[in-house]
Amino acid sequence: MLRLMAKRLLGTASRDIPSRPLQILPRLYHENVIDHYNNPRNVGSFDKNDPNVGTGLVGAPACGDVMKLQIKIDEESGKIVDACFKTFGCGSAIASSSVATEWVKGKSMDEVLTIKNTEIAKHLSLPPVKLHCSMLAEDAIKAAVKDAEAKRAKMNGTLKGADVKSG
């Protein structure tokens, strides 16, 4: 018993740095997520009734997240010139929708439909439990594009009708 204590004392004396207790690493949000949360880009609302604005409203029953993503379409080129979002949910959901608004700007509507939730998740290093947030963002983009296209089709329809009438 004494020998053991002596050994221990000698051991601590020889070592410069005391041994650290076992650390349990906490699960952290990736810095990209924290950045988007602290410095949110494109938060806001467009006028829902504007014919050039497409609104995507999606929700996840499991966590109660609600995500609204709006895109402004340029009439002539059909490209997305501006985007904004409003999300009620966890940090990952907010970051996912924020990233989505950044990525859709300057792209055409067909191009943004190719944005995959896996890309968003990879960019934010989302853990498996938060993958559904990125899925929600992808669904929001698709819903917004669908709404914008429906509005454009409706507008074109009315215009065509007007042409026929006048012509």
Added chain:
Amino acid sequence: MYKMMQLWTPLSTVFRRVLPTTCCLASFTANSQFASLSSHLQSSSRVPLRYGLDFSPYSKISLLSFCSQSAAKLDSTTKRCWNCLAEATGSTPFLYCDSCRSIQPVDLSIDYFKIFGLEKKYEIEVDGLEGKYKDWQKKLHPDLVHSKSEKEREYAAEQSARVIDAYRTLSKPLSRAIYILRLEGVDVDEEQTVSDPELLTEIMEIREAVEEATDSQALNQVQSRMNEKLEETSDSFANAFQRRNLDEAVTCLCCSCNVIMGSTTLRIEEMITTDV
């Protein structure tokens, strides 16, 4: 004869199940009807005929008809205690044998509603659940079977866990709704995105109201609005389920989910506001 042999093996397994293992293993008294059979069996497959049964009352024909019944069918029609062979009374679910006071193995055909003696419908008397739950645990709890066999201790652990699960599922309206749909074969995927614009707009408005609320009174107003909405969705779910419109029922469920989550946020906000 070969056909008879094929039928014999299932019968022996049936009796192995039905009869207690502690039954006296008296030598098999082969009567004239089975002498030829046993010799046949001994030559081909060594089926141990351990049970001391006298087959003389049974005629060959009746035994054949008995054999032709599948073993599984026999088990479900006459539920018996594994310990004392007492038959299950029809009134209470057979989780526990009152004659010998031994806990029975889990029977998945007894659903949660049957455990609590309730009709399989969404609207139930939640007040009576706790009493029945405690009554069951007085019989099934693992603490009561420390001195019994390992098998029975296992049964106790599984049965009491199932009763706890049943109690928790049935006491909350949302989990009860999801369960009752699952019994009908409809699995509600909560991970699926909801895109009903009307519902989501309303949820969005509620969330915005919570954020903009300046004092607890405003929050209370939102809370009461949420409770109203929850009751509405609960009623429409019950309605849809009664009419067996399961798709509609699922939609109502998703509404409920969203509202419940929203109200949870509300409570958190309330706590934060009152602290300040």
